[in-house]
Amino acid sequence: MPVRIPAARSTEIATFGFAGIAGFAPFYFMLPGAEERLAHQTARWAPRWERNISYFAPPAQRIAQRVEPRLERTVKKIDDRLPLEKMAKNVDRRIKHGIERFGKHE
Numbered sequence: 001m002p003v004r005i006p007a008a009r010s011t012e013i014a015t016f017g018f019a020g021i022a023g024f025a026p027f028y029f030m031l032p033g034a035e036e037r038l039a040h041q042t043a044r045w046a047p048r049w050e051r052n053i054s055y056f057a058p059p060a061q062r063i064a065q066r067v068e069p070r071l072e073r074t075v076k077k078i079d080d081r082l083p084l085e086k087m088a089k090n091v092d093r094r095i096k097h098g099i100e101r102f103g104k105h106e
Helices: 010-030 032-082 084-104
Strands: none
Touching: 010 032
8 A cells, every 4th residue: 555645734845945945055156146146136125125124123122122121120030049159159169179189199
């Protein structure tokens, strides 16, 4: 009985397509004239990208400004709770002790 392979879903097709593009991109750039073609496409599409990014930038800035104080307080709380200085001193003490112990055997 032959093995039946199910039809590929759109996400699988997109994943394999992206992998193919990423895998063959270095070979594309080895072809003569690749830099000129890339520069031409960049000049063509850059204004559209800039218009689109200006649509998303202000809301992202507002979200970042709103989240920043809470995030800063959370990081400070975590930093105050962690015994980083004590841990660093213990690691330093263990390293020195190991070096001293190793030096005595010689």
